[in-house]
Amino acid sequence: xxxxxxxxxxxxxxxxxxxxxxQLLPMLHALLEEIGFIDNAAxxxxxxxxxxxxxxxxxxxxxYHDFRRSAPGxxxxxxxxxxxxxxxxxxxxxxxxxxxxxxxxGETRQDGQVSLxxxxxxxxxxxxxxxxxxxxxxxxxxxxxxxxxALEIAA
Amino acid sequence: MNPGEKNKVFISRDMAxxxxxxxxxxxxxxxxGCEVIRTGSRxxxxxxxxxxxxxxxxxxxxxxxxVGDVASVLDGSHANCLGEIASLPFFARQQRFTxxxxxxxxxxxxxxxxxxxxxxxxxxxxxxxxQQVVDAVKASGLRGRGGAGFxxxxxxxxxxxxxxxxxxxxxxxxxxDSGTFADRMLMEGDPFCLIEGMAIAAHAVGAAHGYIYIRxxxxxxxxxxxxxxxxxxxxxxxxxxxxxxxxxxxxxxxxTALLDxxxxxxxxxxxxxxxxxxxxxxxxPTVINNVLSLAAVPFILAEGAEAYAAVGFxxxxxxxxxxxxxxxxxxGLYEIGFGITLGELVSEIxxxxxxxxxxxxxxxxxPLGAYFPPSMFHLPFDYEAFTQAGGLIGHAGITVFxxxxxxxxxxxxxxxxCAAESCGKCTPxxxxxxxxxxxxxxxxALRTPPRAAPVEAGIALVFGGAGKQKANESHAHQGNLGKAxxxxxxxxxxxxLEAQTTLLRDLTDTMKYGSLCALGSxxxxxxxxxxxxxxxxxxxxxxxxELRNDLHPRN
Numbered sequence: 001x002x003x004x005x006x007x008x009x010x011x012x013x014x015x016x017x018x019x020x021x022x023q024l025l026p027m028l029h030a031l032l033e034e035i036g037f038i039d040n041a042a043x044x045x046x047x048x049x050x051x052x053x054x055x056x057x058x059x060x061x062x063x064y065h066d067f068r069r070s071a072p073g074x075x076x077x078x079x080x081x082x083x084x085x086x087x088x089x090x091x092x093x094x095x096x097x098x099x100x101x102x103x104x105x106g107e108t109r110q111d112g113q114v115s116l117x118x119x120x121x122x123x124x125x126x127x128x129x130x131x132x133x134x135x136x137x138x139x140x141x142x143x144x145x146x147x148x149x150a151l152e153i154a155a
Numbered sequence: 156m157n158p159g160e161k162n163k164v165f166i167s168r169d170m171a172x173x174x175x176x177x178x179x180x181x182x183x184x185x186x187x188g189c190e191v192i193r194t195g196s197r198x199x200x201x202x203x204x205x206x207x208x209x210x211x212x213x214x215x216x217x218x219x220x221x222v223g224d225v226a227s228v229l230d231g232s233h234a235n236c237l238g239e240i241a242s243l244p245f246f247a248r249q250q251r252f253t254x255x256x257x258x259x260x261x262x263x264x265x266x267x268x269x270x271x272x273x274x275x276x277x278x279x280x281x282x283x284x285x286q287q288v289v290d291a292v293k294a295s296g297l298r299g300r301g302g303a304g305f306x307x308x309x310x311x312x313x314x315x316x317x318x319x320x321x322x323x324x325x326x327x328x329x330x331x332d333s334g335t336f337a338d339r340m341l342m343e344g345d346p347f348c349l350i351e352g353m354a355i356a357a358h359a360v361g362a363a364h365g366y367i368y369i370r371x372x373x374x375x376x377x378x379x380x381x382x383x384x385x386x387x388x389x390x391x392x393x394x395x396x397x398x399x400x401x402x403x404x405x406x407x408x409x410x411t412a413l414l415d416x417x418x419x420x421x422x423x424x425x426x427x428x429x430x431x432x433x434x435x436x437x438x439x440p441t442v443i444n445n446v447l448s449l450a451a452v453p454f455i456l457a458e459g460a461e462a463y464a465a466v467g468f469x470x471x472x473x474x475x476x477x478x479x480x481x482x483x484x485x486x487g488l489y490e491i492g493f494g495i496t497l498g499e500l501v502s503e504i505x506x507x508x509x510x511x512x513x514x515x516x517x518x519x520x521x522p523l524g525a526y527f528p529p530s531m532f533h534l535p536f537d538y539e540a541f542t543q544a545g546g547l548i549g550h551a552g553i554t555v556f557x558x559x560x561x562x563x564x565x566x567x568x569x570x571x572x573c574a575a576e577s578c579g580k581c582t583p584x585x586x587x588x589x590x591x592x593x594x595x596x597x598x599x600a601l602r603t604p605p606r607a608a609p610v611e612a613g614i615a616l617v618f619g620g621a622g623k624q625k626a627n628e629s630h631a632h633q634g635n636l637g638k639a640x641x642x643x644x645x646x647x648x649x650x651x652l653e654a655q656t657t658l659l660r661d662l663t664d665t666m667k668y669g670s671l672c673a674l675g676s677x678x679x680x681x682x683x684x685x686x687x688x689x690x691x692x693x694x695x696x697x698x699x700x701e702l703r704n705d706l707h708p709r710n
Contacts, residue, residue: 022417
């Protein structure tokens with residue numbers, strides 16, 4: 001069960017790094033890495049472990065874009081929406097990507113195969129439009145590269 | 156070469172190079188029996204993936220290189236032979252103070268770093284008193300490279316003079332501005348340089364621990380910095396360092412929001428005073444500097460403050476690693492002394508647009524920077540000159556747009572971005588940005604004739620012109636946009652174009668002077684500069700000086 005998994009991660013984190021409040025973000029990153037998202041059920045566990053209120057934890061989890069609160073797709077495509085990629089046709093690629101992958105920006109496809117997420121700048125600004133496909137950087141995205149990404153995601 | 160000796164080749168492991176296929180190319184060279192050394196990037200992305208082969212006459216570069224090109228690179232017959240990289244026009248004029256090693260050395264090799272003047276600055280600093288180090292930084296004229304341009308030495312002096320203990324060194328590596336990547340390149344290509352700069356700062360102010368706050372969008376930089384900290388721990392001791400990973404909040408690039416984020420809180424901006432130099436991280440005196448500011452320090456201590464201050468323009472001393480981005484032919488990192496003009500950077504060094512169409516606008520300084528038309532390309536790169544022209548240098552990213560760009564759409568995007576990234580603490584930013592999106596939607600709906608849809612921008616680049624029919628589809632206002640358009644009852648407000656433009660100016664004025672930090676108070680820069688320099692996109696007549704056929708063939 002997810003809750004037990006979360007509990008294990010939190011306990012392990014506290015054992016190595018101690019229960020100080022500034023460990024909240026690193027701990028949330030650890031949860032993200034191991035479980036994929038921050039389950040609502042994990043919020044009171046984190047609060048107790050760090051001796052802060054549930055509201056505090058909830059406030060932090062909901063503030064940062066990275067801390068998604070539901071399970072992502074099996075594949076995650078983070079597509080850059082920032083100015084430099086827009087200057088290189090990013091908006092057209094965004095529309096084409098949504099169509100090709102069959103999922104709207106910011107959502108997970110119904111079959112759970114892929115999430116398409118916006119990202120604001122990957123620092124590859126001279127070779128856009130860019131994306132992170134399951135953590136791997138991809139540059140100069142055009143229709144051919146989109147096809148390749150779509151194939152990867154179908155696998 | 157002696158028989159049996161392996162060919163030695165250098166291939167970048169920078170995130171940009173990897174995005175262009177450098178990993179596959181490196182694997183192909185390993186399979187061919189070469190010794191492959193992974194470096195940072197030289198900084199010119201039109202020649203990546205770049206392979207440099209070691210010869211008796213120095214390194215010979217080839218790029219871009221594909222996976223199937225191994226044999227032709229090794230026998231020297233490859234068509235993209237570039238010769239010695241440093242003598243290419245893009246590199247010949249640069250003044251690489253901060254990025255001297257980037258692209259040349261193995262980023263995680265302590266011996267490579269030491270062989271190229273590494274730790275020279277730290278050793279020089281440790282032979283001096285803290286006050287002497289602070290004085291050297293003051294004398295260099297170094298100003299904060301994160302955007303505000305505050306004198307670094309003065310900040311350090313405040314922390315040195317603060318009686319409280321412990322003190323902290325925090326590096327702001329939350330490089331969220333679109334069009335900037337210098338911090339990322341340095342952390343991936345020469346991490347010890349940043350570590351050395353932070354160790355010097357620690358010695359100068361009496362700090363024992365430091366944090367590097369890196370945005371989560373830079374996974375390569377996070378891994379490289381962590382490895383570099385482990386490798387160099389014994390050299391910077393008793394000073395200790397750790398990396399903290401951001402979580403996708405742009406506003407955490409604001410220094411006080413960043414401090415709150417390290418403390419494990421929402422990344423909300425603090426009111427100043429107290430200054431972070433007096434009450435910063437955990438309420439203690441804190442030096443918080445940008446990556447480039449800290450990475451400039453080893454040079455200053457090693458070569459002397461005068462050597463650094465000798466380069467520059469007016470009150471902007473030293474070099475700036477300028478980043479050419481967006482729709483530009485030769486994009487990349489160009490480190491040069493202040494004073495070079497915007498036009499030289501965009502047209503001569505950048506080579507104009509990648510799409511081959513005329514440049515219509517450049518945005519300098521990220522999402523909060525102003526848009527400038529080519530008629531302002533005479534501006535020298537200098538903090539004061541840009542402020543006077545109604546803009547800012549920011550982190551020195553220049554994003555180039557071709558003539559397909561719709562400036563009203565870009566103004567709307569600036570407001571939308573501010574609304575999405577606002578920390579919510581102050582009203583002008585939190586609510587003003589949302590009202591700004593609504594006003595921009597009304598202006599876009601009202602202007603006649605409507606410009607072509609924004610998705611056309613740069614479309615020739617990716618689709619070769621085939622995507623035009625797609626352009627209009629996404630132009631229709633849907634969902635929240637539709638709601639935003641009609642969020643106030645039209646009979647109670649004047650919805651004429653002129654009234655809405657006046658309202659927009661009024662709103663940006665409130666945001667500019669009423670917001671707590673740069674996010675709310677600088678969002679007016681892109682909006683107003685677009686409105687002032689490109690009024691034709693907002694349904695107003697074009698300014699006379701811009702009615703040049705070569706700039707706007709459509710108007």
